[in-house]
Structure formats: C-alpha cells, structure tokens
Amino acid sequence: MIVCVAVVGHQNNPLYIQSFTDADDALKLHHIVHCSLDVIDEKVNNPKKSGPTLNETFLGLLYPTENYKVYGYLTNTKVKFILVTTDLDVKDADVRNYFRSFHAAYVDAVSNPFHVPGKKITSKTFAERVTNIVKSFGFSSAA
Amino acid sequence: MGREVAESCVDSILTEMVSTYCNRFYANKPELAARRIEAIGYQVGHQLSERYTMERPRFNDHLEAIKFICKDFWSELFKKQIDNLKTNHRGTFVLQDNKFRWLSRMSIDPSENGDLSQDNPEAAENKAAQMTSMHLYFPCGIIRGALSNLGIPCAVSADMSNLPACSFVVRIKA
C-alpha cells in the first residue's frame, strides 16, 4: 500500500505532499521524504554508484527502512517525485507504471496557466488524479 | 497523436497578441510591449519543456539540452528541425532556422500602418520591421523558458538580418 507521495522542487522545496494512512504518522512520513532527498542528490551526483540507471528518470529504490520502501524519480526539469510504500514485495514494473502516470498528472497540473512555477500545487484535479493512481497501484503490472 | 487545432488558430492568436501589446497597450513604449510578449513566450516554453521531456532520460550537459531544443522541441512546434547550430564553446549558441514558420506564415497586416505606406514608404518599412521583431520576442521567450526549466538560465535574442531565415542567439549565464 502506498502511504505517502511527494513532489519536491529543484531547490528541495516541497510542492506537494500527501499521505494515505489513517495512522497518525504524517510527521514520520514527511521525515522519510525529507531524508530521501539527500539520497537522490547523492545518487545523481555520483553517477558511478547508480550504474545502469544513469540519467534515467526512474531512480529505483532509494532506501528501505524497517517498515517502508522509498522510491524516487527525477524529471528533466529537476523535479523529484517520492513514493513511500509499506509493501515489501513490490514489482519494479508497478513502480515504473506508477511514476509514469504520476508524471503525466504532474505535467498537466503545471500546464494550468494559473500555476506559478515553484509554488505548491493546489489543483483539485491533480489531487484527484493522484488519489486514483495511488488506488490503482499494483493492479496494472501487465503493461 | 494528441489533439490538434488548425494552424491558423495559432497564427491568429499570435498576431492579435502582438498587435494588442504593441498597438493598443504600449504603442509608445515598445520595450514594455517586448517584455510582455517575451514573458508570455517564457511561460509557454516553460510548460512545453515539461511536456516534451516527459519520456526521455535526463540531459548530461548544456549541449544535449540545446540539441533537444533544436530537434525534438522544434519539430513539435514547427514540424522541422533547426537547420544549423553553431557554438563558440563558451556558452553562446546560435540556432538558425532557414525558413522560420511563424515569419513566413505571418503577414504583418498592412492596414495597421496604412497611412504610412502611402505617404512615407520608408516609415512603413520601419514599422513592418519593428512588428516583425516584436513577433520574435515570443519564440525567444519560448526558448528561454524551455532552457530555464531544464536548469539552464540564459538570455535569448533573435537575428532577422537574413529573412526568411532567422537565428536565435542563446547566451548561457555562467
């Protein structure tokens, strides 16, 4: 189950963060997202370590914690997407599909003429699309 | 293939936007009109670069990003690539389009300087040249917006000394 998704701008400014859990652990999830940013920076700045994923937008598993797995994605425009899930057995294809749909939703949200680059994404349509993508996570691995 | 509209929609809206800013809002302040037109282009370029880089790996360096503008990005907009790319290897790039579509399709409306063309052909010619250069602030803004969003702050100007060819000069800010 996906418990948290986030969009972070190129100066590590949060643009969108949403948790999907009843438990009162928003703070903890925000902390995990925050920590993952350093991992992304390190991955991207030390390309040798990341090996075959060089320059691919999908950054793969950033780090596993005891209860979560954290995945990352970095667009050409230096925007980071973070995904935190509680599933311990996640298919790579599912995560890739998730990020592809998420990226499309993000691109449409910032295409709104009233969206100001670098400012938080407040679009209702975006929030709804994200919720749907999160719900369908793991059900479309055929693609 | 996504949604399409007739190209004349784009031509019409650009012509009207330029004329609104140059002839109605800032008739006596061309530099202000230019800044507004460039800003409109900037927003469009910023958003388009987000869309058109969606399915591709990240660029390694400035040259790769510039090449993307010359090839894929230009093709999406104009159904052709930039014809010639030059660089001084110190942050300046010159992108030449031998037949820039927006100039060849856009007829600068003679009625707008009708009185001039009869009495004073030279003034009319100047006016036409001025309107052409005003139109070019829009694509300059697009290029600057696209590159900025790809992490490359720059200044972009247009050189139209060889019409219908048009060169866009990109100076990357160190």
Add this chain to the structure above:
Amino acid sequence: MAPVAPRSGDAIFANVERVNAELFTLTYGAIVRQLLTDLEEVEEVNKQLDQMGYNIGIRLIDEFLAKSNVSRCVDFKETAEVIAKVGFKMFLGVTASVTNWDADGTCCSIVLEDNPLVDFVELPDTCQGLYYCNILSGVIRGALEMVSMKTEVTWLRDMLRGDDAFELQVKLLKQVPEEYPYKDDE
C-alpha cells in the same frame, strides 16, 4: 435557392494545416494570465479578450468562407448551424451544437462540450468573474459582423465555473441588407 452549406467541417479540418493543440492552449493561457497581471481588473480582461476575438473574427471570416466553400448564408438560422458544425470543427477540431431557438429565430445557443482552450485550466478563486474563453464570443461577433449580421454574444454556461458545458447565446440585433460585393479601394 439556398446555398448548400457543408454539414460538417470534418473534411475541411482534415485538409488544413494543423498543429499540436498544446501550443495553442498554452499560448492562450499565457496570454490570459499576462492580461490579468497587466490589467488587474477581471472585467477589463474580459473586455480585452472579447476585443481580441473580434479582431480575429473579422479576419478569420475570409479564410472560413474560402476554405468551407460556404456561399453567404441566407438566414441567421443557417448561419448559426454553419458556425457550430463547420466553423468550430474547421479551426478548433471540435463540434458544437445549436439549441434553444427563440420563436422568431433571432436568438439561439451554441453549445460546446469539448473545448481545447480549457485543457489543463483551473480558475483560481481570485478569478471567479473571468470569462476565460471570452475570445470565442468576440470571434463569433466579429465574423458575423463581416457578413452583415450585428449580434450580441453572451455566456450562459461555463465549464470552468462548474457548468456541464459551454453555452454561448447569440442574439441577432440587426441584419444589414447585403450590397453587391465589390472591393472598396484596392
């Protein structure tokens, strides 16, 4: 001897030069946003968009008549149909419908369910009075004026304000009797 107007603009749209709608949509959006910044008042932006549309309409009518092979429509009823079925399709690639005719055939609604101008658009709370697509009403008014029909065009429904479609009311104010077409001075 009513002229036979094409019933749809599909074939014409297939034959005109087309571009990605994104470029058009985003450009229009950026213009609206810049106008809001420069003019500050939403009312003033509505007015300017309408004016821009009018200026476009009076030029676009020639292209429309040439490409559609529509000879000048006789009555307002037929004209409205041609705008909706042929005009919208030929330029924006979408079809509109005509409804809500009044008894004497001088007022109707053009209804648009799909509109490329508003792809991606969400109005912020500060712009609630904005008629985002006001350029369209100007285009229709301008184009009709060039074929001797003085109209008043107003928005009745707007999807950006939560309605289920876009609805433009077109009211014929005056039909100037047409003179033989001749070129005035050139």
